[in-house]
Amino acid sequence: MLLGKVLVALVCTGVGAFLINMFYDEEISSLVMPCIVIFVLCFVVATLFMMVFEVSVDCIFLCFLVDEKNFGGTDRMYASKSLEATVNKYKDVSTARAEVLRRRAILATAKNQGHAAADGGVAVGAQDKD
Numbered sequence: 001m002l003l004g005k006v007l008v009a010l011v012c013t014g015v016g017a018f019l020i021n022m023f024y025d026e027e028i029s030s031l032v033m034p035c036i037v038i039f040v041l042c043f044v045v046a047t048l049f050m051m052v053f054e055v056s057v058d059c060i061f062l063c064f065l066v067d068e069k070n071f072g073g074t075d076r077m078y079a080s081k082s083l084e085a086t087v088n089k090y091k092d093v094s095t096a097r098a099e100v101l102r103r104r105a106i107l108a109t110a111k112n113q114g115h116a117a118a119d120g121g122v123a124v125g126a127q128d129k130d
Contacts, residue, residue, distance in 0.1 A: 005046040012042035 016038040017031050028034065064079050064087065071077045077084065 001050060005043055005050060008046040009039050009042040013039040 013035050017035050020028065020031060020034055060083075064083060067077050067079050068087075
């Protein structure tokens, strides 16, 4: 993602520098500052575009999940057949990964509860000494 944003900004900066050099060559003394401004503006625009794109993809997947929950396995699903085929193609891999992540979350919760109990015991012991 970062590489794509930087490449877009560099290409736009190169085009901007070429156009400035072509049309405003005698009016400016250096290309450095205009190129820096062009690069920063193009990088910000590329970042914002990628954020909008990411939100759009997340929205499509969330809508698909709601559609599948409500109408899964029936002919009433609103999702396109190609999206359904793509998601179902990786269903086994996703299920296995979800199980691994669920186990990690259970272990992390148990570990945090163990630390909380140990911390509580230290705090009680410190209060007893006073």
